[in-house]
Amino acid sequence: MVNYLKESYNELRNHVTWTPLSEAQRLTVIVAAFSILLALAVWGIDSVFSKIIAYYFELIKS
Template sequence: MGLVSYVKESYSELTNHVSWPSWSEAQKLTVTVAVFSIVFALIIWGIDSVFSKVITNYFSWIKNS
């Protein structure tokens, strides 16, 4: 009975006590999250590329020494 009670209380909480954003606000927030996710992914890709080149050059330098 604990699981059934949990689901009922969760549904009640979501329908009665949560303030949902309007459709336009939800769209705006979704676009904001998508843009920041893409920017963050590009930054991580750039840092990864730089470190990859640095490590490759370092091991190449070690091998040739």
């Protein structure tokens, strides 16, 4: 287990190419923006379908 941890640390330290901070921040903003847009789209579609279903059940009651 100790050997595995040492090798993993060595791999991360010496062989992994890390994304520059400025690029990581830019990509994080893009992902957050698309996540918000997707959430708003899902909310909008859910609202429309909810109103359609409520209207349908009102028609059935009558």
